Amino acid sequence: MGNIKDQLAKIVSSEFVSDHAEEQYLYARDPGTMPPAKPDYVVMPGTTEEVAAVVKLANQNRIPVVPMGAGLVLSGLTRALKGGIILDMKRMNRILKVNEICRYVLVEAGTSQGTLQAYLKKHHPALKHSIPDAPPGATIGGNVLIHGSGHLSHMAGYHSDMLNGLEVVLPNGDITRIGSCALSSDWFARAPLPDLAGLFIGWAGTTGIVTRLAIKLYPRYKLNDVLVFVTDQPDTVPDILYRLSGVQVAEDITAWMMPKPAWAAGFQHINILFSANTKEELIWKRNLIRASVKPYIDRREAGFMAVPPPMKPRFLKAPSPDLARFADLKKGGGFEYVGGIMPPDRFPEAYRTGVEIAEKYQAAYSLGARMIGVNHSMMFFYAYAFNRADSADVERAQLALEETNQKTIEMGGIPWKAEEPAQKQIIQKMDPNMFSLMNRIRGLLDPNGIMNPGNWEVN
Numbered sequence: 001m002g003n004i005k006d007q008l009a010k011i012v013s014s015e016f017v018s019d020h021a022e023e024q025y026l027y028a029r030d031p032g033t034m035p036p037a038k039p040d041y042v043v044m045p046g047t048t049e050e051v052a053a054v055v056k057l058a059n060q061n062r063i064p065v066v067p068m069g070a071g072l073v074l075s076g077l078t079r080a081l082k083g084g085i086i087l088d089m090k091r092m093n094r095i096l097k098v099n100e101i102c103r104y105v106l107v108e109a110g111t112s113q114g115t116l117q118a119y120l121k122k123h124h125p126a127l128k129h130s131i132p133d134a135p136p137g138a139t140i141g142g143n144v145l146i147h148g149s150g151h152l153s154h155m156a157g158y159h160s161d162m163l164n165g166l167e168v169v170l171p172n173g174d175i176t177r178i179g180s181c182a183l184s185s186d187w188f189a190r191a192p193l194p195d196l197a198g199l200f201i202g203w204a205g206t207t208g209i210v211t212r213l214a215i216k217l218y219p220r221y222k223l224n225d226v227l228v229f230v231t232d233q234p235d236t237v238p239d240i241l242y243r244l245s246g247v248q249v250a251e252d253i254t255a256w257m258m259p260k261p262a263w264a265a266g267f268q269h270i271n272i273l274f275s276a277n278t279k280e281e282l283i284w285k286r287n288l289i290r291a292s293v294k295p296y297i298d299r300r301e302a303g304f305m306a307v308p309p310p311m312k313p314r315f316l317k318a319p320s321p322d323l324a325r326f327a328d329l330k331k332g333g334g335f336e337y338v339g340g341i342m343p344p345d346r347f348p349e350a351y352r353t354g355v356e357i358a359e360k361y362q363a364a365y366s367l368g369a370r371m372i373g374v375n376h377s378m379m380f381f382y383a384y385a386f387n388r389a390d391s392a393d394v395e396r397a398q399l400a401l402e403e404t405n406q407k408t409i410e411m412g413g414i415p416w417k418a419e420e421p422a423q424k425q426i427i428q429k430m431d432p433n434m435f436s437l438m439n440r441i442r443g444l445l446d447p448n449g450i451m452n453p454g455n456w457e458v459n
């Protein structure tokens with residue numbers, strides 16, 4: 001690969017290409033439990049044309065290309081499993097257009113959640129996007145492409161559901177637009193054309209590199225509030241969630257269960273976030289939410305936790321600091337979670353499984369479930385913190401994650417943003433014709449197999 005570095009430097013300039021040991025070390029790993037895998041080069045393109053030129057060069061020389069946003073997926077999907085180029089998209093961070101009336105924003109894929117959040121607050125205070133609880137450096141592209149979820153997901157679904165259109169560099173270097181932007185100057189919808197966005201969502205960067213995307217924006221109301229409903233009977237949670245979601249006034253509904261602090265142990269807490277433009281509207285929404293679960297309160301089986309006003313900002317903060325705080329519990333920088341995308345009626349089983357596995361492996365754990373859509377599905381998370389410097393601790397977390405992935409599949413769920421070994425667990429259970437179709441699509445798009453190889457593969 002002697003002169004490859006020079007050729008890459010001709011495309012993006014020498015300051016944005018590296019084959020130094022320091023970069024190779026850092027880009028070989030993420031905060032999760034997957035073992036390091038070293039890239040040969042790290043490249044930071046600045047434009048779509050540069051991405052296309054890098055991909056063409058890689059294709060000619062059969063060099064693997066791994067697209068990367070912030071590398072915060074935690075499940076090792078941005079490691080270079082077969083070496084090659086890590087294409088770090090963070091320089092492509094421009095906010096290109098906001099259409100207030102049609103409520104969408106067009107960004108480059110490497111734009112961070114924090115940048116977009118701050119930009120909208122300053123320039124379009126009546127609008128917001130759905131923010132995941134990931135660190136603010138996480139990119140819009142990386143999050144949408146893994147079917148992420150966030151603070152408006154109860155109202156509007158997965159972040160991939162909020163996608164209006166894409167610009168993507170195909171594995172042969174062709175630049176393609178998908179959605180209304182394929183023929184209009186506006187990126188307002190994916191309908192009514194054939195929905196080719198699905199060729200790039202959920203594929204772990206194995207089908208192309210997204211360079212631009214438009215996502216939906218939503219009204220930002222002046223007043224925000226939270227209610228926290230608490231029970232100690234997990235079997236009642238599916239019905240409680242069904243009732244809470246049925247009134248359709250919450251923006252976000254997230255359950256959380258932790259063994260510490262002691263007052264939280266054994267309880268299922270459900271945060272219900274809602275907002276409004278006037279006090280009257282806020283009270284009306286609060287009353288609707290309260291009324292939906294009144295039978296549980298009347299039977300004294302559950303109730304609302306008092307949240308003193310000074311504590312409310314902590315619950316309302318987006319991103320929520322709580323999971324990030326838990327992630328650092330063991331110090332030493334190790335954190336990973338299984339997100340089981342599941343039907344909400346599996347909540348009791350999912351909860352008991354999480355507690356059992358954590359106790360079996362003596363893992364520090366935090367469990368939770370974000371409702372996606374109007375109780376259409378949930379992302380049940382089993383988060384484990386560990387100390388990277390303690391190999392026994394890392395191994396315990398790894399075993400706990402592997403067993404959690406397996407149990408998630410057995411319960412009828414699907415591990416989200418699955419690690420490479422968990423992808424194999426999924427493939428084993430998947431309709432073989434679906435996997436065969438995936439392979440045929442990949443073969444057509446990427447006959448030389450250069451895109452993030454090692455992912456969504458059997459061997």
Ligand SMILES: Cc1cc2nc3c(=O)[nH]c(=O)nc-3n(C[C@H](O)[C@H](O)[C@H](O)COP(=O)(O)OP(=O)(O)OC[C@H]3O[C@@H](n4cnc5c(N)ncnc54)[C@H](O)[C@@H]3O)c2cc1C
Pocket residue numbers: 066067068069070071072073074077078089109110131132133134135137138139140141142143145146147148149150203204205208209210211323324327335452
């Ligand atoms: C404390 C904590 C809380 C979290 N909470 C949430 C949450 O509430 N909701 C949530 O959804 N996630 C959450 N996450 C998980 C994760 O951090 C986010 O999903 C994050 O947005 C992923 O974005 P990224 O830029 O880091 O993606 P990366 O890790 O860089 O990439 C993710 C995948 O997308 C591919 N990819 C990236 N960019 C491109 C591109 N331009 N073109 C093609 N493929 C690409 C990569 O190859 C990889 O397969 C959390 C993580 C932490 C640490």
